Amino acid sequence: MVKFISNEEQEEQPFSVPFNDAQLLDAYSNAVIGASSRVSQAVVQIQVQKAKAAVRPQRGGAPSPGAGGGSGFIISSDGFIVTNSHVVNRATKIQIVLQDGREYPGRLVGEDPATDIAVVQINADNLTTTLFGDSDKLQVGQLAIAIGNPFGFQYSVTAGVVSALGRTLRSENGRLIDNVIQTDAALNPGNSGGPLVNSHGEVIGVNTAVILRAQGLCFAVGSNLAKYVVGKLILDGKVRRGFIGIAGQGVRLNPRLVQSLKLAAPSGILVQQVEKDGPAGLAKLLTGDLIVGFEEEVVPSIDTLHRLLSEDAIGKTARLKVLRNNQLLEFAITPAELH
Incomplete structure (x- = not known):
């Protein structure tokens, strides 16, 4: 890189020797080596046996019905391990392989398909652990290092950067995972x-997903969300969420209606089905209603409603704002727990 400066600037600036490329590459390499060495002993390989119907065919390899696997990392010295829900979902057997070669049977503590997070425990003590960082403090461009067991090869490290923040990723059960990290570290x-x-x-x-046929598009669930979910799974074995008992889809509203009723958003949820004995059915919602608000929050999509139906909403009566026959109505509704 060449920097043009004036004669005056040359006289005022103290002489300094710039870093050469080798020094910069060494600094980068040392950062990757140091970070990976701190967590290496806490990264595990997870081998699972699943019902045949639960395992997707493997591309580019011999068929192995019922076999699957992934990675995880130890968060407590007494054997709690974090991994993805899709790795251990419907597993009939879980085997954990530590970096030193020791193997333990794993017990599924709990999983949350809505965030693709699961916790497994092994019967072991004095294990090396990892520490959660603060994903809210991440910046685009900072170093990101992915560690795991790709294709069953034990312990591999890839490095890249945080490519983007605040992405959303749809989980296998259809809900959106918020504040997902995008990275170009190869997964x-x-x-x-x-x-x-x-x-x-x-x-x-x-680390949770990679977009096939696209290079450098890999995703991870942020540590702050993961930490919250992990705590719930260890305490309760699940993450509680509310539901109101409808099926629906987001639709655009008539612009004139939006203007005349002074609605805060140009879209809402068209109710396509109502469970008779569910919260919405008991509140007298009907097929064809348009949900536009929940308490003081605007509800432009089904994903927004999912976010609002958190654990705190369960069992608490709330005001649901609904358009029916071009009139804005309010219904008292009490979300139930989703099972």
Whole structure:
């Protein structure tokens, strides 16, 4: 890189020797080596046996019905391990392989398909652990290091950067995962559930997905969301969420109606089906109603409604704002727990 400066600037600036490319590359390499070495002993390989119907065919390899696997990382010295829900979902057997070669049977503590997070425990003590970092403090462009077991090869490290923040990713049960991290650190089958770490070796995300046929589009669930879900799974075995008992889809509203009723958003949820004995049915919602608000929040889409129906909403009566026959109505509704 060449920097043009004036004679005056040359006289005023103290002489300094610029970093050469080798020094910069060494600094980068040392950062990756240091971060990966801090967490290496806490990264595990997860081998699972599943019902044949639950396993997708493997591309480019011999068929192995019932076999699957991924990665995980230890968060407590007594054997709690974080991984992806899709790695252990419907597993009939879970086997954990540590970096030193020791193997333990794993017990599924709980899973949350809505965020693709799961917790497994092994019967072991004095294990090396990882630490969660603060994903809210991430910046685009900072170093991101992915560690896992791609294609069953034990312990591989890839490095890249945080490419984007605040992405949304649809989980296997259809709900959106918010504040997902996008990275160009290479992920492959088997990396799922492994840690994404920063230059300090702190876990900033849980590697979860890669877009096939696209290079450099890999995603991780942010550490702050993962930490919250993990705590719930360890305490209760699940994450509680509310539901109101409808099926619907987001639709655009008539612009004149939006203007005349002074609605805050140009879209809402068209109710296509109502469970008779569900919260919406008991509140007298009808097929064809348009949901536009929940308490003081605007509801332009079904994903927004899912976010609002959190654990705090369960069992608490709320005001649901609905358009019916071009009139804005309010219904008292009490969300129930989703099972």
